Amino acid sequence: MRTIKFLLQKEFRQIFRNKALLPMILVLPIIQLVILPLAADYEVKNISIAIVDNDHSPYSRKLISTITASGYFKLTGYTASFKQADQLIEKDQADLIIEIPAGFERNLVRENTEKLFIAVNAINGVKAGLGGAYLNRIIADFNTDTRLEWIQPGRYNAVPQIEIAPSNWFNPFMNYRFFMVPGILAVLVTMVGGFMCALNIVKEKEVGTIEQINVTPIRKFHFILGKLIPFWVIGMFVFTVGLFVVARLIYGIVPLGSIVLLYGFLGVYLVALLGFGLLISTYSDTQQQAMSIAFFFIMIFMLMSGLFTPVDSMPGWAKMIAQFNPVTYFIEVMRMIVLKGSGFSDIKYHLLKIVAFAVVLNTWAVMNYKKTS
Amino acid sequence: MSAVTFEHITKTYDKGKVLAVNDVSFDVKKGELFGLIGADGAGKSTIFRILTTLLLPDSGRAAVDGYDIVKNYKIIRGSVGYMPGRFSLYQDLTIEENLNFFATVFGTTIKENYELIRDIYVQIEPFKKRRAGQLSGGMKQKLALCCALIHKPSVLFLDEPTTGVDSVSRKEFWEMLQRLKEQNITILVSTPYMDEAVLCERIALIQEGQLLSIDTPAAIIRSFPSELYAVKADNMHKLLKDARAFEGTASCYAFGEFLHLTFKNENNGSAVFLSYLSGRDTTGIEIRRIEPTIEDCFIQLMPEGQTENKNGGAE
Structure with missing residues (x-):
């Protein structure tokens, strides 16, 4: 116990003295948490649209004003021919072209039907997909509105109608920040906890201090604990600041579920993660090597954890990887507890898996640590 | 009883490809100042690392203070002082903090063994609030010696302590070793400098992992x-x-x-x-x-x- 105490004392003293590392651990994650959710926005606005109106009728003007009034589109071209509009796309001044055929109004009124042509610039897939969908929706609404003007509904509808009224649970306004912020916080805690810990241990190897330590009565077990505990504490600290300062004050996110449960899960998760950090450190001799390995895993952790794209929509092999990614579970649990207010019974399988991660990673790391030194 | 026994030790690296120490045997008596003399890559550091329980030999047996380096490595780690060839203290801790840390590691305090390190420590004490990374080579070396001595080790292992140190500091360092010898501490020191060999009581000349000769410096010279x-x-x-x-x-x-x-x-x-x-x-x-x-x-x-x-x- 005494050994652990002065090892911790030494470790914290070194961490707080490192003027380059301290801001990296404490300040950078907070800045990232403030900035990243603002950028990682799924809502697409300011889609440039070019309109080719061959009809010049009241109805076509009405359609155009409906589109521009929606707030999603920015009219960047109103051209006489499709060719001109096409050039706007070439110059990257328009993302979408909508062509209104001549006789639009006439056909609509007389034959009750008309076709519109939409061309989408699909270089940016997200923008194209969402822009096209928005436009379809607006035109559909326009369609309904126009019909309502003409047809006086009788006692019974001539055509049976199904109207869909969706309701978003747990995030009624579909505010993407509500699910991005907990997810990003999970990734940040992962980086600070796991990778900083790995770098710290490798530093002792690189500088050679581990050589001196090994010729002392300090037991390996104590030495490892002395390394893991500080980063466990730092992980907890960063999480607390992220949750109660950034998420609450800036984004107004108040966890619905139990804080104790959240911290309990985080505690176990950090143990698993520190085991991972320790494992990295046993496989590298220099901080540069450790950094390269860490970078590889950061990318996987970020992109294959369901942070940006749902795991369910990934191909089978990617789902497999996501299942072996502890971050996946932490992000899921974060979102469940924070947004949905899930209780222990909802996350118990997640917890079980993280416990398994903790046991496997730490055992592997300690075994490998003993072998190499 | 010998302070250090080293019997027919062979050590190879890279799965037997590189022969670092080849069937080397020697004995160091209690309280002796023993020198391992050899060029870079002769195998001196390997011998030190085996004796300080950092490496396992391929064959042969060795003991420090009568304790086997394999079976009783824990006892050895508690009772020897080791100063690696490369400065291995915490550069971001101050002189005082380093010394305190190593004292605590060995379950002692600076006060308890201050007598032993006083001569050396007074020279660096004015800078005790300075971080070890900012010290000069000579001061680093003195600090490392203090840290290796703070728990009153029975055997002191100094791996090339004077490499990269100016000639005045080198001379001073050997004077310090002579004084430590009077405290009845067995000292094993390695050096690539031949002129330092005569300052040892007995020396072993090593070349490419093999012992060439082992005797007092005077006897070795006489045997020319x-x-x-x-x-x-x-x-x-x-x-x-x-x-x-x-x-x-x-x-x-x-x-x-x-x-x-x-x-x-x-x-x-x-x-x-x-x-x-x-x-x-x-x-x-x-x-x-x-x-x-x-x-x-x-x-x-x-x-x-x-x-x-x-x-x-x-x-």
């Missing part, structure tokens, strides 16, 4: 088999070539500003050599018989092929 001459001339390069060509030469190598020569004919080898030189218009010849140094003994003890290499390098 032939008369040694130092020769100088105006044109040293020509002299070296001539000396090599001379059939009576037993060995010949550049040594500082002189050539060191031994002759096959013990009685009048030098006289024959002089008359040989006079026929080859050499000017400014100076020749005298000298006492061999440890370095001469070392060169003489090296296997034939390696001597050639050494001379080639010195030319």
Whole structure:
């Protein structure tokens, strides 16, 4: 116990003295948490649209004003021919072209039907997909509105109608920040906890201090604990600041579920993660090597954890990887507890898996640590 | 009882490809100042790392204070002091914090063994609030010695303590070692500097993982088999070539500003050599018989092929 105490004392003293590392651990994650959710926005606005109106009728003007009034589109071209509009796309001044055929109004009124042509610039897939969908929706609404003007509904509808009224649970306004912020916080805690810990241990190897330590009565077990505990504490600290300062004050996110449960899960998760950090450190001799390995895993952790794209929509092999990614579970649990207010019974399988991660990673790391030194 | 026993130890690296220590045996008596002398890569550090339980030998057995390095490594780690060749203290901690840390690690305090380190510590005490990373080479080395001594070790292992240290600090360092010896601490020190060898009580000469000789410095010098001459001339390069060509030469190598020569004919080898030189218009010849140094003994003890290499390098 005494050994652990002065090892911790030494470790914290070194961490707080490192003027380059301290801001990296404490300040950078907070800045990232403030900035990243603002950028990682799924809502697409300011889609440039070019309109080719061959009809010049009241109805076509009405359609155009409906589109521009929606707030999603920015009219960047109103051209006489499709060719001109096409050039706007070439110059990257328009993302979408909508062509209104001549006789639009006439056909609509007389034959009750008309076709519109939409061309989408699909270089940016997200923008194209969402822009096209928005436009379809607006035109559909326009369609309904126009019909309502003409047809006086009788006692019974001539055509049976199904109207869909969706309701978003747990995030009624579909505010993407509500699910991005907990997810990003999970990734940040992962980086600070796991990778900083790995770098710290490798530093002792690189500088050679581990050589001196090994010729002392300090037991390996104590030495490892002395390394893991500080980063466990730092992980907890960063999480607390992220949750109660950034998420609450800036984004107004108040966890619905139990804080104790959240911290309990985080505690176990950090143990698993520190085991991972320790494992990295046993496989590298220099901080540069450790950094390269860490970078590889950061990318996987970020992109294959369901942070940006749902795991369910990934191909089978990617789902497999996501299942072996502890971050996946932490992000899921974060979102469940924070947004949905899930209780222990909802996350118990997640917890079980993280416990398994903790046991496997730490055992592997300690075994490998003993072998190499 | 011996403080250190080292019996038929062999150690290889890279799964047997590199032979670092080849069947080396020696003994260090209690309270002795014992030197391992050898060039870089001779295997000195490997021997230290085996004795400090950092490495396991492939074969052979070794003991420190009677404790086996494999079975009782925990006891050894608690009772020896080790100063690695590379500065291995925490650069971001101050002198005082480093010393305190290592004292606590060994379950003692600075106060308890202050007497032992006082002579050394007073020299760096004015800078005790300075971080170890910002110290000069000599001060770092003193701090490392303090940290290795703070738990009053029974055996002190110093791996090349004077490498990269200026000559004044080197001299000071050896004086400190002499004083520590009076405290009855066994000291095992390694060095690539031959001039430091005579400061040890006994030395072991090592080359390429093999022990060449092991004795007191005086005995090693006495055992030099032939008369040694130092020769100088105006044109040293020509002299070296001539000396090599001379059939009576037993060995010949550049040594500082002189050539060191031994002759096959013990009685009048030098006289024959002089008359040989006079026929080859050499000017400014100076020749005298000298006492061999440890370095001469070392060169003489090296296997034939390696001597050639050494001379080639010195030319």
